[in-house]
Amino acid sequence: MSEIIILEHVSKIYNSASGPVIAVNDVSMSVRQGEFFAIVGPSGSGKTTMLHLIGGLDRPTSGKIIVAGREISSLRSDESLSRYRNEIVGFVFQMFYLVPRLKVIENVELPLIKKGIQRDERRKMALEALRMVGLESAALKYPTQLSGGEQQRVAIARAIVGRPRILLADEPTGNLDARNSQVIMDVFRKLNQEYGITIVMVTHNLELIWYCDRVARMQSGSLVDIYTPDTYDQLIVSFVKKL
């Protein structure tokens, strides 16, 4: 399996009013093509910052980030980072960020308008993305007519409509109950296994790690360890000890 995301000695320091904050501290790791990868850790440990660095939403202070063969840490202009985001990654957040006055299918089409894709093709691609998340039948509804879990599936369809190789998800089940969280994870598993999309997910919820191939644990900006299913018990114990 080849490595689609490589981080080499990556650090991110924010300058806040109370002085510099080391959000990510000298992290080196990689994610393999086709992997379902999670990042866990307590609040403030640097998980979201890691995801933003991988997704080109932010730039590292030092270190190298290579995604799909491109060194994104050396991209200087906002345009080149934005092009990278449009071509390679899709984002899903805890909030769904759907436009309430647009129909579901129109919400899913939005990233394609930015890419200049024609209407008929857009419709086709959006319907296919909705089919991939099992929501084709909701295409003509409005977001407010859907449950929270369904709205998150629409947000996922919007994230994958441009066929990204990597899906980055930040607490994607944070606003959902256990049942809907499970549905979302089943959708991720399908996208990962059937469509080969590499997934990197940040989560607080340790129940979700069982869906993942590997899990990185962050603590105070540092990568403490990487776990595989045969060592998830140790990961859970390390969390319980902190309670």
Ligand SMILES: Nc1ncnc2c1ncn2[C@@H]1O[C@H](COP(=O)(O)OP(=O)(O)OP(=O)(O)O)[C@@H](O)[C@H]1O
């Ligand atoms: N734009 C910013 N300016 C200043 N400090 C920041 C900024 N973004 C993040 N930080 C700080 O960096 C550290 C890591 O934040 P980050 O959001 O990555 O953690 P997290 O593990 O995702 O936390 P949570 O689980 O609460 O979302 C925290 O101390 C946070 O306050």
